[in-house]
Amino acid sequence: MNISITKTTAPKAKPDWHTLKFGNTFTDHMFMMDYEEGRGWHDARIVPYQNISLDPASCVFHYAVEIFEGMKAYYGVDGKIRLFRPEMNANRMNRSGARLCMPEFPVADFMQALKTLVELEKDWIPTLPDTSLYIRPVMIATEPHLGVSISKSYLFYIMLSPVGAYYPEGLNPVKIFVEDEYVRAVKGGTGFTKCGGNYAASLIGQKKAHDLGYSQVLWLDGEHHQYIDEVGTMNVMFKINGEVVTPELTGAILPGVTRDSVIHMLKSWGMKVTERRISLEELHRAAADGSLEEAFGTGTAAVISPIGNLDIAGHSYTVGDGGIGQLSQKLYDSLTGIQWGKLKDEFGWTVEL
Numbered sequence: 001m002n003i004s005i006t007k008t009t010a011p012k013a014k015p016d017w018h019t020l021k022f023g024n025t026f027t028d029h030m031f032m033m034d035y036e037e038g039r040g041w042h043d044a045r046i047v048p049y050q051n052i053s054l055d056p057a058s059c060v061f062h063y064a065v066e067i068f069e070g071m072k073a074y075y076g077v078d079g080k081i082r083l084f085r086p087e088m089n090a091n092r093m094n095r096s097g098a099r100l101c102m103p104e105f106p107v108a109d110f111m112q113a114l115k116t117l118v119e120l121e122k123d124w125i126p127t128l129p130d131t132s133l134y135i136r137p138v139m140i141a142t143e144p145h146l147g148v149s150i151s152k153s154y155l156f157y158i159m160l161s162p163v164g165a166y167y168p169e170g171l172n173p174v175k176i177f178v179e180d181e182y183v184r185a186v187k188g189g190t191g192f193t194k195c196g197g198n199y200a201a202s203l204i205g206q207k208k209a210h211d212l213g214y215s216q217v218l219w220l221d222g223e224h225h226q227y228i229d230e231v232g233t234m235n236v237m238f239k240i241n242g243e244v245v246t247p248e249l250t251g252a253i254l255p256g257v258t259r260d261s262v263i264h265m266l267k268s269w270g271m272k273v274t275e276r277r278i279s280l281e282e283l284h285r286a287a288a289d290g291s292l293e294e295a296f297g298t299g300t301a302a303v304i305s306p307i308g309n310l311d312i313a314g315h316s317y318t319v320g321d322g323g324i325g326q327l328s329q330k331l332y333d334s335l336t337g338i339q340w341g342k343l344k345d346e347f348g349w350t351v352e353l
């Protein structure tokens with residue numbers, strides 16, 4: 001793929017790296033590429049970060065034909081820049097696209113676009129502990145047409161954002177609200193995809209939780225409202241009686257890159273990890289009898305987010321001693337250790353630029 005590069009003539013001032021939040025600062029350039037039926041993907045270009053001009057009738061605005069990915073580039077302690085399992089994101093984006101009848105984006109082109117853009121923007125990769133360059137690939141349907149049908153044209157773009165912690169709590173434990181009214185996704189729907197609509201559907205639960213004084217939502221399955229799906233914008237894991245359990249991938253759950261990495265890592269440490277259905281009733285019992293030793297969310301943006309407090313059916317339970325669990329801390333240190341080049345990457349997960 002030939003990528004044309006137009007450099008900005010007005011580079012932006014870099015942000016204060018010490019006060020970086022999540023997702024509100026963007027770098028100088030972005031990658032863009034167009035698709036038309038019959039012609040395929042064309043016009044790969046890196047251009048100054050800019051507004052996108054689209055016909056108001058574009059499918060994306062009416063029927064939410066949009067998918068995205070979330071990944072990060074890390075500036076290592078050894079000065080090397082690393083990506084973490086980027087092909088998993090490329091493949092997941094194609095699975096999301098297939099569900100929404102969007103065209104496949106070739107994995108090799110995804111990797112080339114990503115590496116070329118990150119290399120060009122390497123001065124934007126923060127170097128302070130717990131910071132990174134968040135990468136957001138997006139695909140939208142652009143055909144101007146009000147009928148509900150498969151779009152004939154698309155735009156793929158990648159934007160970059162230097163970030164600090166996703167949740168203001170950082171690694172500090174969060175308080176979770178179990179949502180039993182609204183659901184995020186159902187089997188057979190789009191829960192396993194990273195499409196904007198899933199996140200739009202989650203906002204009301206987040207608002208309710210925040211209004212009630214909680215930081216995140218524990219989503220239950222859409223059919224029975226009984227089984228655990230995800231937490232906030234992350235997958236969720238529980239350590240019960242020494243064993244780590246996590247909801248199996250039912251089709252309603254996002255197959256997280258961090259989730260997969262944590263499962264591999266735990267198994268490599270000799271721990272028992274089981275992917276299965278987990279009922280709220282089981283969690284309630286484990287929290288009540290003290291066998292729930294730890295609970296944490298896993299995700300690219302948040303990495304590991306320990307859960308310190310769970311409210312189930314009117315009962316408020318402190319998980320463990322309410323602090324950062326030993327296993328959560330070890331997982332955080334091990335994952336970020338590999339990402340920042342502090343630890344040997346024995347799994348072969350990182351891709352150096």
Ligand code: COI
Nearest residue numbers: 070071233299300301302
């Ligand atoms: C991620 O963890 O990368 C996500 O995409 C979650 C959220 C920011 C939507």
